[in-house]
Amino acid sequence: MDRFGFSISKGRQIDYDANSRHIAEFISEREPSFRVCIECGCCSATCTTGNFTSFSLRELQILMKRGENEKVRENIKKCMLCGKCTLVCPRGVNTRNVVTLARQAFQKFPANAV
């Protein structure tokens, strides 16, 4: 506000109960391997997109699970669907499908459409 020369900062805390996890639930129902990710980062390390942009599939997966969907919505289209992440995942997560389902989910809930 001009009168004060500053405005009240917004919190950056994940408010788990205020967030909605409908995107993560949509993926989890259709691709159960989504649940067994242990956040090792193999997918992001090998990712072509991740090496040139701020795209991190590891991060986006956890953000969806916490209901922090905004950053996912902004970034999920960057994936080129090459499939290398799926190839390297030690837990056998079908990461490529996670990405396609995430895109579907965002389309399905128009408020979040990508």
Added chain:
Amino acid sequence: MKIEGKKAIWKDYQKEIAEDKFYYVRSCVRQNFFPGSETAFLRIMRDVLKKDVFENPCHTTCTGIGYHGDIVPVETTMTVVARQFALMTESGYENLLPSCITSFGLYTEILDTWHHFPEVEEKIRKQLRKATGREFKVPKNLAHASDVIYKFRKEISAKAKYRLINKNTGEPLKVVDHIGCHYAKMFPSKGVGGAEYPYVLAGMVEEWGGQVIDYPERRHCCGFGFRQYLIQANRGFSIACSKEKFESMKPYKPDMIITNCPGCPMFLDRWQYVINEMEGKTYGADGEGIPVFTYEEVAGLVLGFDPWDLGLQMHQTDCEPLLRKIGIEYDPEAKYVLNGVNTNVNASTYLEVR
């Protein structure tokens, strides 16, 4: 919530607080923020409790603000503090009684450092000798002024004119206690009740008839910080801290807030006004603000001191609704009258009621 669990913790954190013969050191900022508080403290100690409290006019800042603002190096701070100790030694006192929480934290930190690193103490002694020719003894007892009021809370209660009770309902007032971060977070064993469940203010509130509220953001800092608020561009983060606390305490419908730090009452008081101006939000019942007090002000009110002698006219969040709730007799017209002259030329804007 099981109070027995808290009582067990409180038992573990009982500190030694001197009985009498105190060497009182004032805060740098309190005399501007809430100038009535330290005066009220001395009046309570000397006139009500009949204690010997000495003040030395040569006392200076402890440099806490500069130290925490990364302006003053720690060695300089220690040497300045060593000089304060020397002044106390020269005055013939041993029980150091700081008014400021950050001073208290800093003195505690320095004494602990010297305890673990005696060579540092030796070095500081040499530096002080070289600079001023002074010698000092470390304090025999170090207690914050709120510790002392806590210690004598029963004596104050025995002489009380009012209690922290809603006159109309007979119910205890719901009180939020807010502890300055530097009171016990750095050295939990040096605080009455420890750091997670401090008892220093809660003990006063209980003794004087009120009921303490334990709300989720109780342990959160008020957001004062040092450079954080001093720089205008950073104030958004400072105010957000206070706001988080207000949002968290609001459902409990608190009647008042009691504090023991120089900065906290200032910011919890002023930010309510700013939040109201910016977002139109208030946090007390009936759209009012939640009045914020120092513990000396609360002790003074309980003892029947005149609210305007306590400096309540310096608060931006209006205290008068609370005075009426308790049933305190006071003259609203005398609010800005000083030596018979009404000084209310440009009074600060009060928190608007919406």
Added chain:
Amino acid sequence: MNKHVVVIGGGVAGMEAAGQLRKTGFEVSLFEKEEKPGGHLNKWYKLFPDRRPSSEVKEYLDNITSGEGIKIITGKTIEKIVQNKNQFHISDKEGSEYTADAVIVATGFDLFKSARKEEYGYGIYDNVITSADLEEMFRKGSITLVNGRTPETIGIVHCVGSRDEKMGNLYCSKLCCVTAVKQAIEIREHLPSAKVFCFYMDMRMGGAYYEELYREAQEEWGVNFIRGKVSEVSESINNRLVIKSEDTLAGKPLKMLVDMLVLMAGMEMSEEGLKLGDSSGLKRGDNRFFSPADHHFGSNKSNLKGIYYAGTCTMPMNITETISHARAAVMDVIEYLKES
């Protein structure tokens, strides 16, 4: 005349050692401070990783320790061992004395006293419980809040009292991670609609079928894992628990409301072990557990010949390891008594 061996502590290690000693032909006296032997096993419901009822292990131990040749003396706390030539004089709290040709110390562990982690409010907030309290609920067959209602959201905190410099415990208690996973699954078995969140620093699933159990918890039971230790708990106006943690993998602080919080209390040297050790001249390590003569090939040997260790009085161990360790202690006793 048969040699007489005293075993101090009637938990898993002590019972196994007593049973094996008897098999080899020694006379055994087994001392237990509680009214019945079994130790922590008596309080547990099911065991990881296969969720076998703890009563089955108890039954096995009861079988190998019943009958002639083993005297089980319960309700006695041993406080001191004094060696006099080849004889050990053992005295209890009441001052009674017993003699033995060799001693096995199996004083076990105490669960970390969770109230010491003040920020979690155990003993203050109504629905903060420990892993042991939860086992008790499993045994009773009902997981309920203090107000009698059924919890919908349950948090589990790993590493309570372990890997914690402030609590004086630098070590990992090793079993709490897998206990958390086991209990998370069991909560979901008991309460199919409950949501469970495990807050961990590292998942230390280093045991046979532990990692598989972790995966099962995620895949089949939908247990959520959040990497970040809970740093503060408070109570909301609706009597729910507000927990603060960082989601270190999302890189953000996280706030969550849960109905119940389960603290995975770590393992500490038992108080009886401390007293007995200090009065008898047994060496202890920085972690306060008994310090074996050699970590690789003398893990049962104490600094005093004729006194041997079995089980968790030397370090955190699971039941399988404890039983193996107890058997190994018996080997040492056999060798010692042969020599003397």
